[in-house]
Amino acid sequence: xxxxxxxxxxxxxxxxxxxRKITRGRRELRGQTILKIGLAIVIAxxxxxxxxxxxxxxxxxxxxxxxxxxxxxxxxxxxxMGTDQLQRDVFSRILGGGKASLIVAFSAVxxxxxxxxxxxWISGFTGGLLDRVLSLTMDxxxxxxxxxxxxxxxxxxxxxxxxxxxAVGFVYIPTYFRVTRAEVLQVRETMYVEAARAIGVSNTxxxxxxxxxxxxxxxxxxSSFNLADAIxxxxxxxxxxxxxxxxxxxxxxxxxxxxxxxxxxAWWLITFPGLMIIxxxxxxxxxxxxxxxxxxxxxKRKRV
Amino acid sequence: MGGVGRYIIxxxxxxxxxxxLLLTVVFLVLRVLPGDPVSAMLGGRNISVEVIxxxxxxxxxxxxxxxxxxxxxxxxxxxxxxxxFRTGKPVLQELFLRFPxxxxxxxxxxxxxxxxxxxxxxxxxTHADHLVDHSIRVFHIASFAMPLFWLGLMFQVFFAVKLGWxxxxxxxxxxxxxxxxxxxGFYVIDAIIQGxxxxxxxxxxxxxxxxxxxxxALTGLQGRISRASMLEVLDADYITTAxxxxxxxxxxxxxxxxxxxxxxxxxxxxxxxAVLMGGAVLTETVFSWPGIASYLVRAIEARDYPSIKGxxxxxxxxxxxxxxIVDVLYSIIDPRVRY
Numbered sequence: 319x320x321x322x323x324x325x326x327x328x329x330x331x332x333x334x335x336x337x338r339k340i341t342r343g344r345r346e347l348r349g350q351t352i353l354k355i356g357l358a359i360v361i362a363x364x365x366x367x368x369x370x371x372x373x374x375x376x377x378x379x380x381x382x383x384x385x386x387x388x389x390x391x392x393x394x395x396x397x398x399m400g401t402d403q404l405q406r407d408v409f410s411r412i413l414g415g416g417k418a419s420l421i422v423a424f425s426a427v428x429x430x431x432x433x434x435x436x437x438x439w440i441s442g443f444t445g446g447l448l449d450r451v452l453s454l455t456m457d458x459x460x461x462x463x464x465x466x467x468x469x470x471x472x473x474x475x476x477x478x479x480x481x482x483x484x485a486v487g488f489v490y491i492p493t494y495f496r497v498t499r500a501e502v503l504q505v506r507e508t509m510y511v512e513a514a515r516a517i518g519v520s521n522t523x524x525x526x527x528x529x530x531x532x533x534x535x536x537x538x539x540x541s542s543f544n545l546a547d548a549i550x551x552x553x554x555x556x557x558x559x560x561x562x563x564x565x566x567x568x569x570x571x572x573x574x575x576x577x578x579x580x581x582x583x584a585w586w587l588i589t590f591p592g593l594m595i596i597x598x599x600x601x602x603x604x605x606x607x608x609x610x611x612x613x614x615x616x617x618k619r620k621r622v
Numbered sequence: 623m624g625g626v627g628r629y630i631i632x633x634x635x636x637x638x639x640x641x642x643l644l645l646t647v648v649f650l651v652l653r654v655l656p657g658d659p660v661s662a663m664l665g666g667r668n669i670s671v672e673v674i675x676x677x678x679x680x681x682x683x684x685x686x687x688x689x690x691x692x693x694x695x696x697x698x699x700x701x702x703x704x705x706x707f708r709t710g711k712p713v714l715q716e717l718f719l720r721f722p723x724x725x726x727x728x729x730x731x732x733x734x735x736x737x738x739x740x741x742x743x744x745x746x747x748t749h750a751d752h753l754v755d756h757s758i759r760v761f762h763i764a765s766f767a768m769p770l771f772w773l774g775l776m777f778q779v780f781f782a783v784k785l786g787w788x789x790x791x792x793x794x795x796x797x798x799x800x801x802x803x804x805x806x807g808f809y810v811i812d813a814i815i816q817g818x819x820x821x822x823x824x825x826x827x828x829x830x831x832x833x834x835x836x837x838x839a840l841t842g843l844q845g846r847i848s849r850a851s852m853l854e855v856l857d858a859d860y861i862t863t864a865x866x867x868x869x870x871x872x873x874x875x876x877x878x879x880x881x882x883x884x885x886x887x888x889x890x891x892x893x894x895x896a897v898l899m900g901g902a903v904l905t906e907t908v909f910s911w912p913g914i915a916s917y918l919v920r921a922i923e924a925r926d927y928p929s930i931k932g933x934x935x936x937x938x939x940x941x942x943x944x945x946x947i948v949d950v951l952y953s954i955i956d957p958r959v960r961y
Contacts, residue, residue, distance in 0.1 A: 466934070585780075
């Protein structure tokens with residue numbers, strides 16, 4: 319009976335907390351134009367990709383089946399974005415071409431976020447030799463060009479989705495490590511953490527209950543920017559031929575394909591996939607901007 | 623010894639663990655992760671186990687991992703980066719041959735990004751919240767979100783193929799590619815030394831598109847930091863004082879604010895060089911630029927492990943040196959920094 323009421327109280331409290339978070343979130347979302355545009359772009363792209371993957375020939379042209387006819391036709395009323403050398407409709411390839419980018423970007427950022435933040439929490443909280451070694455290692459990885467590291471890693475792992483996730487994920491680990499470690503060092507010195515320690519709260523609990531929540535905001539903003547960057551990295555990897563095997567539609571790979579017909583002036587093969595990459599990356603970037611403004615209102619400060 | 627001198631030595635000593643760590647990471651990634659280098663090198667062809675084994679012994683892959691690691695570190699310390707599987711030449715020699723091309727491209731890219739980034743950033747800051755400011759910010763964000771290889775290809779389509787103003791790719795065109803004599807490897811310098819003005823014009827033409835591609839891709843970061851930094855400085859009391867004295871706004875911005883605003887901008891330089899090298903891989907690939915980055919891509923395609931490792935180490939060392947230079951520059955711009 320007593321047990322039951324305690325659990326009831328906990329559930330009530332949790333619900334209360336959740337509604338408070340959501341209503342506050344909605345209030346903060348109002349007026350956040352940048353954030354809203356970014357979210358709209360990303361949601362639209364996710365929906366578009368899911369639908370196009372499920373129903374590939376949505377606009378009447380299949381993205382991977384080639385047909386007889388004139389090759390490399392510029393944009394017309396029937397083929398809005400022209401056709402490629404196999405007479406495939408560029409528009410239908412573009413609709414589903416973001417699949418690899420989205421999957422890899424989300425998974426890689428999630429992977430690096432978990433590994434990086436956990437390492438950062440541990441390193442910042444325990445300090446000492448472990449902290450020094452970890453920090454130095456992370457700095458070493460961080461200072462190295464991330465694009466080159468990703469390319470080398472993917473080359474070692476082999477082409478495909480999973481290798482790309484690991485490679486891109488590995489590259490971002492130091493970012494999360496640094497962000498969380500810096501936050502932890504700051505929070506660790508605050509009164510309430512000291513108070514928690516004074517009343518004998520365990521280290522694990524201090525990290526989870528008092529330190530981790532304080533780092534979430536920073537992590538959220540960083541991860542949006544990382545997603546924007548990851549989209550570009552994945553596109554570059556696909557462009558270099560480390561992505562999905564053909565004939566799967568993919569923006570980066572399609573651009574590489576278009577490069578072969580560049581001399582004949584087939585600009586549409588390159589232009590449209592590129593615009594898709596830009597828009598999606600921009601969407602994530604705008605979300606990051608929006609979150610930074612929310613988290614750190616000082617950034618928005620108008621000059622008097 | 624002077625303060626700066628001692629600082630440089632301290633910093634040099636600090637780069638040793640840094641480079642050592644990178645070497646270790648590179649070694650582990652290339653050796654421990656799946657994929658046998660020997661069978662990869664020999665390709666998927668039908669080769670007997672004996673042949674593969676003999677290659678393994680010849681290249682030292684049969685020894686314990688720790689011994690391999692030790693000899694690898696020792697080699698690097700002595701400046702021996704191994705021999706390329708593909709060409710049979712020492713990796714370091716090949717890298718030095720291609721390094722000037724990358725540097726030439728990087729300097730031009732950096733120049734474009736500094737001009738575009740700092741100028742637009744400061745302009746945005748001095749016109750904060752006006753239409754100019756907003757347009758510049760959109761341009762900066764767009765430059766962030768743009769795939770560099772795509773920008774390069776678009777440039778090629780329009781300026782090289784459609785308009786025919788500039789060459790599509792390469793460092794030199796036509797007969798010059800065979801007749802031009804290179805001394806330093808930096809073609810611009812070579813052409814000037816030899817007084818070969820037709821070559822210089824051709825070299826400059828070839829530099830425009832890749833340089834702008836690399837530069838514009840970096841402009842976003844540079845511009846955003848310049849803007850933020852300038853805004854911060856313009857809020858300072860001494861700027862108000864300068865304005866109150868009745869100084870012209872131009873003098874206030876360029877004479878009083880710029881120097882302090884430059885401090886964070888220079889700090890990002892080191893970071894930017896990493897981005898610059900990453901961008902160079904794609905730029906060099908798109909423009910068939912014969913630098914170390916395109917060398918790396920070709921080494922990867924051929925599974926040429928010594929070359930891959932060597933290039934990575936080389937880039938790591940280079941980045942460390944750049945970071946050191948940036949730190950010293952920092953002390954020149956900001957005299958408050960004492961070592």
